[in-house]
Amino acid sequence: MRFLAFLLFAAFVLFAIFARWFFICDILNLCEEPPVEVVAPPRLQNLQLTENDSVLLSGYDQFAFATGVDQPDLNANNEQFLDTIAQMMAADSTKSLEITGRYTLQEKDVMAGFYENMGLARAATIRDLMTARGVAEDRISLKHATTADSLLQEPLLFAFMQKDLPSEYATASxxxxxxxxxxxxxxxxxxxxxxxxxxxxxxxxxxxxxxxxxxxxxxxxxxxxxxxxxxxxxxxxxxxxxxxxxxxxxxxxxxxxxxxxxxxxxxxxxxxxxxxxxxxxxxxxxxx
Known part of the structure; x- marks a missing residue:
C-alpha cells in the first residue's frame, strides 16, 4: 500500500510540474528559448591585392559579410588593409582600384538599395570606405561575381589597374x-x-x-x-x-x-x- 501511495504521489508531482509548465509556457508564452549562439567560421588569411600577375599585398584577413547583408563586419586587420591601399594610391596617382564583390547562389535574388545584386552592393560599400580615406571615387571601379561557396569565405577581390592604360574593355559605372x-x-x-x-x-x-x-x-x-x-x-x-x-x-x-x-x-x-x-x-x- 505504501509503495502504491508513493507512486500515486510521484505521478501527482510530475503532473503538477507539467501543468505548471504548460500554463506558463504554452498558454502565457512566458518561457524564452535560450539564445542559440551562432559561431562564425574563422576568417581565411589569404586576402590579396594584385596588379596584373603580381601580388602586392597578401596574408590579410578576408572580409566578413552576413548572408544577405552588404555591410561588412570589419576587424582591425581589414582596416589596416584598406589604409595600406589608400596610402599606395596616394603615392601613385596612375593607379586605380578594381573591387569585385561576390555573392552566393542563395543570394541571387537579394538586392540592396538600387544595386542589382548583393555583390555590387558589397563592392560599393567598400568603395565608400575607400573614398572616406581620401581616394577619389572615379579611381575606383566595381565588378560583381557569384560564388559557389555558401559560406562566402572570400567575398571580395582587390586589384590595381593603370588608370589611363588603354583597354579593350569599357568600364561599367x-x-x-x-x-x-x-x-x-x-x-x-x-x-x-x-x-x-x-x-x-x-x-x-x-x-x-x-x-x-x-x-x-x-x-x-x-x-x-x-x-x-x-x-x-x-x-x-x-x-x-x-x-x-x-x-x-x-x-x-x-x-x-x-x-x-x-x-x-x-x-x-x-x-x-x-x-x-x-x-x-x-x-x-x-x-x-
Whole structure:
C-alpha cells in the first residue's frame, strides 16, 4: 500500500510540474528559448591585392559579410588593409582600384538599395570606405561575381589597374549619377522595359533628385552584346534606351532626357561566354 501511495504521489508531482509548465509556457508564452549562439567560421588569411600577375599585398584577413547583408563586419586587420591601399594610391596617382564583390547562389535574388545584386552592393560599400580615406571615387571601379561557396569565405577581390592604360574593355559605372543596369530589366531580345526592384528604387531617388536640381538632364545609353549584326544591335540599344526613357517620363520626371545607343561597340566583358554577353547587354543612366 505504501509503495502504491508513493507512486500515486510521484505521478501527482510530475503532473503538477507539467501543468505548471504548460500554463506558463504554452498558454502565457512566458518561457524564452535560450539564445542559440551562432559561431562564425574563422576568417581565411589569404586576402590579396594584385596588379596584373603580381601580388602586392597578401596574408590579410578576408572580409566578413552576413548572408544577405552588404555591410561588412570589419576587424582591425581589414582596416589596416584598406589604409595600406589608400596610402599606395596616394603615392601613385596612375593607379586605380578594381573591387569585385561576390555573392552566393542563395543570394541571387537579394538586392540592396538600387544595386542589382548583393555583390555590387558589397563592392560599393567598400568603395565608400575607400573614398572616406581620401581616394577619389572615379579611381575606383566595381565588378560583381557569384560564388559557389555558401559560406562566402572570400567575398571580395582587390586589384590595381593603370588608370589611363588603354583597354579593350569599357568600364561599367555604378554610382548615383552614372548607374548601369543589366538586361535583367528586359525580356530576351526585347526592348520592353520591365524594371526590377533595384531600378525602381533608383528611379524613385532620381525623381526626387531631379526635382531638387531642375537644371540637370539625363542621358540614357543602350548597349548590347555582339550577337546579330552591328546595325541591328545599334537599333536594339536605342530601342531599349527609348523604352527606359518612357518609363522615367511616366514616373513623372520632367527633366530633359536624351537617348543614344552604343550597340555592341563598348563591351565591358568578353562576348565569348554567356556571363560576359549578359554584362554587355546593359543600359547606362547618366545625370548631367
Amino acid at each position: 555604378y554610382s548615383f549619377t552614372n548607374m548601369t543596369y543589366s538586361d535583367a530589366n528586359f525580356p530576351s531580345n526585347s526592348a520592353i522595359f520591365e524594371p526590377g526592384e533595384a531600378f525602381r528604387n533608383y528611379a524613385d531617388s532620381v525623381k526626387v533628385y531631379m526635382e531638387l536640381h531642375p537644371e540637370k538632364s539625363i542621358r540614357i545609353v543602350g548597349h548590347t552584346d555582339n550577337v546579330d549584326t552591328e546595325k541591328y544591335n545599334l537599333k536594339l540599344g536605342m530601342r531599349r534606351a527609348e523604352s527606359a526613357k518612357e518609363y522615367l517620363e511616366n514616373l513623372g520626371i520632367t527633366a530633359v532626357i536624351k537617348t543614344e545607343s552604343k550597340g555592341e561597340t563598348e563591351h565591358v566583358a568578353s562576348n565569348d561566354t554567356p556571363e560576359g554577353r549578359q554584362e554587355n547587354r546593359r543600359v547606362n543612366f547618366i545625370i548631367e
